[in-house]
Amino acid sequence: MFSLEGITTNVQDWLLMKFNPTMALAIECVIVILLSISLFALLGLVLVLMERKVAAHIQIRLGPNRVGPGGMFQTVADTLKLIMKEGLVPDKADKFLFNLAPFVVMMVGMLLLAPIAFAKNFQIWDISIGVLYISSVSSLSVIGILMAGWASNNKYSLIGAMRSGAQIVSYELSAGFAVLTIVVLTGSLQISEIVNAQQNGWWIFKGHIPAVIAFVLYIIAVTAETNRAPFDLAEAESELTAGFHTEYSGMRFALFFLAEYINIFIVCAIGATLFFGGWMPLHIGNWEAFNHLMDYIPSSVWFMGKTFFLIFLIMWFRWTFPRLRVDQLLNLEWKYLLPISLFNLLLVAVIAILGWHF
Amino acid sequence: MFLKEYITDVVTGVISLLKGMRKTGYYFTHPKEIITEQYPDNRATLLMSDRFKGEVVMPHDANNEHTCTGCTACELACPNGTIKVVTKFETSPEGKKKKAIDALVYRLELCTMCNLCIVACPSDAIKMAPNFEHSVFDRTKLTKVLNQPGSKIRKGIE
Numbered sequence: 351m352f353s354l355e356g357i358t359t360n361v362q363d364w365l366l367m368k369f370n371p372t373m374a375l376a377i378e379c380v381i382v383i384l385l386s387i388s389l390f391a392l393l394g395l396v397l398v399l400m401e402r403k404v405a406a407h408i409q410i411r412l413g414p415n416r417v418g419p420g421g422m423f424q425t426v427a428d429t430l431k432l433i434m435k436e437g438l439v440p441d442k443a444d445k446f447l448f449n450l451a452p453f454v455v456m457m458v459g460m461l462l463l464a465p466i467a468f469a470k471n472f473q474i475w476d477i478s479i480g481v482l483y484i485s486s487v488s489s490l491s492v493i494g495i496l497m498a499g500w501a502s503n504n505k506y507s508l509i510g511a512m513r514s515g516a517q518i519v520s521y522e523l524s525a526g527f528a529v530l531t532i533v534v535l536t537g538s539l540q541i542s543e544i545v546n547a548q549q550n551g552w553w554i555f556k557g558h559i560p561a562v563i564a565f566v567l568y569i570i571a572v573t574a575e576t577n578r579a580p581f582d583l584a585e586a587e588s589e590l591t592a593g594f595h596t597e598y599s600g601m602r603f604a605l606f607f608l609a610e611y612i613n614i615f616i617v618c619a620i621g622a623t624l625f626f627g628g629w630m631p632l633h634i635g636n637w638e639a640f641n642h643l644m645d646y647i648p649s650s651v652w653f654m655g656k657t658f659f660l661i662f663l664i665m666w667f668r669w670t671f672p673r674l675r676v677d678q679l680l681n682l683e684w685k686y687l688l689p690i691s692l693f694n695l696l697l698v699a700v701i702a703i704l705g706w707h708f
Numbered sequence: 709m710f711l712k713e714y715i716t717d718v719v720t721g722v723i724s725l726l727k728g729m730r731k732t733g734y735y736f737t738h739p740k741e742i743i744t745e746q747y748p749d750n751r752a753t754l755l756m757s758d759r760f761k762g763e764v765v766m767p768h769d770a771n772n773e774h775t776c777t778g779c780t781a782c783e784l785a786c787p788n789g790t791i792k793v794v795t796k797f798e799t800s801p802e803g804k805k806k807k808a809i810d811a812l813v814y815r816l817e818l819c820t821m822c823n824l825c826i827v828a829c830p831s832d833a834i835k836m837a838p839n840f841e842h843s844v845f846d847r848t849k850l851t852k853v854l855n856q857p858g859s860k861i862r863k864g865i866e
Binding site: 404407408409410411412666667669670671686690 | 717718725728729731732733735736739741742743744746
């Protein structure tokens, strides 16, 4: 049976056989870096194409269908175009911050990749405070956005960046509470333990209604955190002409664009890990035969399937709902999501203490 | 009381959002209902609306006759000098001199399809045609003479 775990152990054995342990570790680091960069590039291509196709079908169109079979190579062509374009820096921009900002945003995405479990025993860094690490690092991306908005020396960019700051700071709260509900149920911050706790059923089924509420809150909050419609007022093409990346062109713009899709992938991967069991196959209670059948599907396929389902859900939101105003955005967070998530956390705590979950 | 309002707010909000998602989800799962024209592929079957304004043409009948009297009303009506009427004098068999058009020059690259010339024409000699594939490699090809060579005015049109 195909498994990524086997490949990694084989590679490590081979490296340890050939080199001394320090050297082997260094080579492994390089391999991981190369793999994560290629994953980023691949995800950018796939997700942009997926977004355009989903958008087209929701709007009763066909979408890109000229480059390659079914428009498959449209995004490759777009990327080539962006690489060849001139990267313009405005005259009065703060050159250093202007050039740094896209890399900060990308770096946050790369850091967030570390604790995600892509398959059974296939994880870059199984850190014991995985969930805490994710929620703290993900809030750093706002620094890159503020940097870009400020350094551009453009009023639209600055307004976009400020909106983004207000938005991410407030929605971080309800996303954090939604993550906490699962932490309360599992009793651990470690990603691998959270996944293992879902051996006999995913939390969204085991945790009754509070888990479902937490999932809904999580998906709303992360949609806001990744600056996507209906919460895309930081970018708001129609009012701010793309907000914080108005002044960016060429490859720097491509990095921002890529970072948006990487962030979507990462939040969806975390959502899949917390609520849908990560790489864990669908197990139903004591149905031995059914569980064994499900085990035959490789764990990486399960993980990717769940993640792409969530990504589809977020894309579906984007092409259905109209954009919120700033005051509506903050009302939604502080008057609705936050009280509901606090109450929900209390409910989950009661359930966890009394052991009502399966 | 406040709590009841709050909860109904949340519930109705969620229900209306789900309604919207149901609609878009229906479209997504029914790819047969595509409403856009697949243009270069369906050129043979493409139906253009009668009201579509693509370019100015001058209809000629089977005897190669048109109804343009050369009154230059279209030239005067045109806001950006798209139409230029070149007139000549024809001598009829009775020896009477009569004004007629030599060429009705139409410069497509200047035209905004505003329809004012067609409205201004007293004898309905020109009309809008639904052609839209006007791209050419040479700009001079956009300057067209609308009356066909050897054409003349139809009898009875003054």
